[in-house]
Amino acid sequence: MTTPNHHVALRAELLLGRRKLNTRFHNLPPRTLKRGELMVTATSSADVIYYLSAGWACQFREFAASDQAIVDVYLPGDVIGLDAVWWPLPSEKVMSLTSVVVEVVIEAKHALFDLMTCRSTALYIAWLLGERQRRTNRHVAAISSLDASGRVATMLLDFHRRLSRSELITSSMYNLPLTQTQIAAYLGLTAAHVNRVLRSFRQERIATLENYCLTIFDLERLTRLAEDDSITSLGEGLFDEPTTRIVSLMK
Amino acid sequence: MTTPNHHVALRAELLLGRRKLNTRFHNLPPRTLKRGELMVTATSSADVIYYLSAGWACQFREFAASDQAIVDVYLPGDVIGLDAVWWPLPSEKVMSLTSVVVEVVIEAKHALFDLMTCRSTALYIAWLLGERQRRTNRHVAAISSLDASGRVATMLLDFHRRLSRSELITSSMYNLPLTQTQIAAYLGLTAAHVNRVLRSFRQERIATLENYCLTIFDLERLTRLAEDDSITSLGEGLFDEPTTRIVSLMK
DNA sequence: CGATTCCTTGAAGGTTGTCAACGTTGGTGG
DNA sequence: CCACCAACGTTGACAACCTTCAAGGAATCG
Numbered sequence: 185m186t187t188p189n190h191h192v193a194l195r196a197e198l199l200l201g202r203r204k205l206n207t208r209f210h211n212l213p214p215r216t217l218k219r220g221e222l223m224v225t226a227t228s229s230a231d232v233i234y235y236l237s238a239g240w241a242c243q244f245r246e247f248a249a250s251d252q253a254i255v256d257v258y259l260p261g262d263v264i265g266l267d268a269v270w271w272p273l274p275s276e277k278v279m280s281l282t283s284v285v286v287e288v289v290i291e292a293k294h295a296l297f298d299l300m301t302c303r304s305t306a307l308y309i310a311w312l313l314g315e316r317q318r319r320t321n322r323h324v325a326a327i328s329s330l331d332a333s334g335r336v337a338t339m340l341l342d343f344h345r346r347l348s349r350s351e352l353i354t355s356s357m358y359n360l361p362l363t364q365t366q367i368a369a370y371l372g373l374t375a376a377h378v379n380r381v382l383r384s385f386r387q388e389r390i391a392t393l394e395n396y397c398l399t400i401f402d403l404e405r406l407t408r409l410a411e412d413d414s415i416t417s418l419g420e421g422l423f424d425e426p427t428t429r430i431v432s433l434m435k
Numbered sequence: 436m437t438t439p440n441h442h443v444a445l446r447a448e449l450l451l452g453r454r455k456l457n458t459r460f461h462n463l464p465p466r467t468l469k470r471g472e473l474m475v476t477a478t479s480s481a482d483v484i485y486y487l488s489a490g491w492a493c494q495f496r497e498f499a500a501s502d503q504a505i506v507d508v509y510l511p512g513d514v515i516g517l518d519a520v521w522w523p524l525p526s527e528k529v530m531s532l533t534s535v536v537v538e539v540v541i542e543a544k545h546a547l548f549d550l551m552t553c554r555s556t557a558l559y560i561a562w563l564l565g566e567r568q569r570r571t572n573r574h575v576a577a578i579s580s581l582d583a584s585g586r587v588a589t590m591l592l593d594f595h596r597r598l599s600r601s602e603l604i605t606s607s608m609y610n611l612p613l614t615q616t617q618i619a620a621y622l623g624l625t626a627a628h629v630n631r632v633l634r635s636f637r638q639e640r641i642a643t644l645e646n647y648c649l650t651i652f653d654l655e656r657l658t659r660l661a662e663d664d665s666i667t668s669l670g671e672g673l674f675d676e677p678t679t680r681i682v683s684l685m686k
Numbered sequence: 687c688g689a690t691t692c693c694t695t696g697a698a699g700g701t702t703g704t705c706a707a708c709g710t711t712g713g714t715g716g
Numbered sequence: 717c718c719a720c721c722a723a724c725g726t727t728g729a730c731a732a733c734c735t736t737c738a739a740g741g742a743a744t745c746g
Contacts, residue, residue, distance in 0.1 A: 190545040191523070197548070245576040247663035253576040266561075267568040272442070276572060294441040296558065297448070306557035307547065310517075313564035317518040320571050321527060325496040325504040327578050328623025332734075363692065372579025374735055379694060412498035582701070614724065625703055630726060693742075703732070710725075716718085 194307075201308025205299075209235060209287035216285050223278040223286070224265055231293040233265040239284030240361050244369065245276045254370040256320060257281070257362070259343070261350040263312050269293060282361045327372050329412065335371040336381045337409035340391060340398060356400035360393060445558075452559025456550075460486060460538035467536050474529040474537070475516055482544040484516040490535030491612050495620065496527045505621040507571060508532070508613070510594070512601045514540065514563050520547060533612045578623050580663065586622040587632045588660035591642060591649060607651035611644060 241258040268274040300306045326338040347353045365375040386392045391400045492509040519525040551557045577589040616626040637643045642651045
């Protein structure tokens, strides 16, 4: 049914939508924020959509006082606020992790009507939301089924892949502006244990994180850690039928 | 800036979009699936969007053989496949947890063009994607910062809230068609430990899960478990400045 | 040079996973 | 109808992983 032509047409339409969205803020002055500032607070209504031109940011949720979970990390080129525009009060906040330059895509909720009137823009926005969802799904799977070293490895590789895709990452080395406390809040661990995992990575010559700069030594082993390494030997289950093995969640 | 008028207009537009989307499948015959069938497989391309009329389903990711993480659970009234339409090969699969009735919203990728041409439909689809993202964010926060009983409590309350919103849940009692193994895969635990938590809930007269039927006895305590209960006494941190306490992720 | 934040490390303890076994249930075929 | 089998629930003992707590060091900033 779906011929390659449709893929091409969809891709072209998405690119057009991105261009149209970008024209919205090319005449507006960008905003700059210092490290640690809140972008989408509970006070100001959340009807703002930002384009993150430079710097990192994170979206987090406060459970009780002094206990926060980082839900997502935004890198340069990401769009912030798409998931929160629809609701009057955001349940999460967005904070800059570094100095940050943002462009305002829309400022008030009624601008959504203009935005979604254009088909290519609407397609592009849905595409952005879908991509974000996919990223979060990977994160959920990693957090819920990998141990600490697997989670750290997944995070390091995810940042690396996203940076490589958009910016020019020369080699296996990039700037990672998260404190270990923030990494812990992102991965569902404690800062102490993140530190231990990083130390083991350093000792095993897999990767090292010094002064907020990550260097990957052994990409292959890092990738293996990020996948599920709980299966080291497969000798015992050799006589299982393939059906029970493949869909073991049921039947 | 954003007056109440815009909220009203947005709400009206969203309702219109939902109606328009529903008309797409009101003339198509629904599909029925048995329990444990795959809906969005890797073999058939993922260009399908379903509306889940009846039954439960789940989206899961396979790490290695026999190790699966359930990323999301779909309830009647949910739309399935919105996050995966854009990509040629889906990284996750969707499986029915019960017998299921689904309506086909779109069958092939090029139908997206029609869909997004209409502004109200485009708005509604973006709203659906945003709602899904919010739900996942809550899930991430719960998994990464709550212990086992907190996660189970969060899940039970989430299902209860979603069912109450759409269907007619008489009281604090609903059908929960997940096996304990699946609950574990959803919450990042093991089946054995889920069992222990459920037993403690039963013994403490908080809630009970028997024959896939959940009964909530003590809604208040369940809610307290779902929030962060790591703060039992707040006597020690009394002299902290409020600033360091509120934004402890930084500064 | 305090003061603060962040990194680092060790010891102790708790929560959770692993493994094994058994009981129950429901479905299937003899 | 019964026997068998598979899937699910249940439980206990033990180990592993991770957290908690505490303390100290390094770096940055006023």
